[in-house]
Amino acid sequence: MTDDRTRIAIGAVLFEGNSFSAVRADLETFKRGYLVTGSDVIGGLEHSATEMAGAISACRAAGAEIVPTLATHGGAGGRVSAAAFDTLKAGLLGRLRDALPVDGIYLALHGAMLCDDADDPEGDLLAAVRRIAGSVPVVVSCDLHAHVTARMLDNATALIGYQHYPHEDTFETGQRAIDLLLRTIDGAVRPVMAMRKLAAIFPPVACGTMVPGPMRDLYHDCRAIEARGEALSASYFPVQAWLDLQAAGTAAVVVTDGDGAAAQALAERLVGRIWAGRHDIAVPLVSPADAFSAGLSTDDAPIVLCECADAPGAGAAGDSAALLRAHTVAAPRSPMAMTIVDPQVVIQGRESGIGGCVSGVIGHAIDPAFGAPVRYRGTVRTIIDGTFDYRGGLFGGVRADMGPSIVLRIGEADVLVTSKSFYEHHDEHFIAAGIDVRAQKFIVVKNHMNFRNGYAWAPRMIVVDTAGAASANLRDLPWTARDRRCFPFEDSPEPYGLETWPAGEG
Ligand SMILES: [Zn+2]
Known part of the structure; x- marks a missing residue:
């Protein structure tokens, strides 16, 4: 260490998978988006609208030292080759290992990547980060269409999402993540998370947060929860709709300051709102x-x-x-x-x-x-x-x-x-x-x-x-992995609960 500033490691690995797509992604796919390492994360992205740029800006504003690892976004497609993911993972982990000790880690992930041999590569990556970094706070941001898994939450201190769809707030998401991370490192807050997930998927074309409807109401609910100080962060993840996975569903993740019961109650309330509005999350499709x-x-x-x-x-x-x-x-x-x-x-x-x-x-x-x-x-x-x-x-x-x-x-x-x-x-x-x-x-x-x-x-x-x-006509696709009732394929007045985290609570 060359000075006593707070050292923040930053990195990003983003890709959105689609179970029905034949499009294959390799390392070239990521290079066509952006793929930068070390100091090039700063040089290449600081003037962009990405999460990394927001993180760099927030770290500078707070006087924190930035330790860049690897940042990439490969867009979207079917599955990522195992070789490409292994290369990205090794690149990020290697630089993180070399950078230790750090005071905190911020990772921007999409959260819905699929790889040849993995349906939850982000969970795998975060578990590896946790193994290397020990108890250092790790704040993760995800795309609003993330497939949030228990393994991701097990290995993150706090997880937040984009607030807007269209995604025009990636820069602000990076800033929010760093602010939460710095407050955690300082001991000003003690993040505790809860997730509730519904067996429900919605076509994204109907899920805008800036047009009237349930998703915009949810956006306002979450901002009100945060403004009242009930939670450090309230996020909704109406999941990448085309993941043919048993565990894919619409989730709410709430981060509170030390109050696990409140986080669970708020997450429950948010998914309840989504379920109540489920029939209004639709747009007409025309031949x-x-x-x-x-x-x-x-x-x-x-x-x-x-x-x-x-x-x-x-x-x-x-x-x-x-x-x-x-x-x-x-x-x-x-x-x-x-x-x-x-x-x-x-x-x-x-x-x-x-x-x-x-x-x-x-x-x-x-x-x-x-x-x-x-x-x-x-x-x-x-x-x-x-x-x-x-x-x-x-x-x-x-x-x-x-x-x-x-x-x-x-x-x-x-x-x-x-x-x-x-x-x-x-x-x-x-x-x-x-x-x-x-x-x-x-x-x-x-x-x-x-x-x-x-x-x-x-x-x-x-x-x-x-x-x-x-x-957007979800029923038209050849689903194979779904083994339980799920909206819109089935419907019920009672929400189809899919998963809670921490497990068994709620
Ligand atoms: Zn998205």
């Missing part, structure tokens, strides 16, 4: 044909078509051509912008050059389980390297990489064809491709919630019902 027809019945433009089933940010492949197929039938004369991941079509288009004519089939090349390719004939309008900078959200300030990409004009549709899937925030990708979204009659977005902010100016938004690994 592609009806969505185009509704759009054509008005002069309003653009009409935002949300194809959430194919959202890469929820783990889907981003390769659906379902709305391109529907457009050619239902609205062929209307300008439309959309994205499709199809590396072969990109290669073909780049070989033919700008202005070149290409034809063949497009779409459903990555995850053929959810649709058949569409036959097309198009003209190459633009060729780009596929990078852009996110202007906000959980990757705010980070560079995106869609891989080599082209814009294909197919009829009246401008299709941004990319080599890789990418997290969709607002319209940064369309801007990078030279597509003017305001000139369109239809804009296809492939995310569950960010569009509500990004296209708040658009006169109409329609959530379209297509097939995909992130379908």
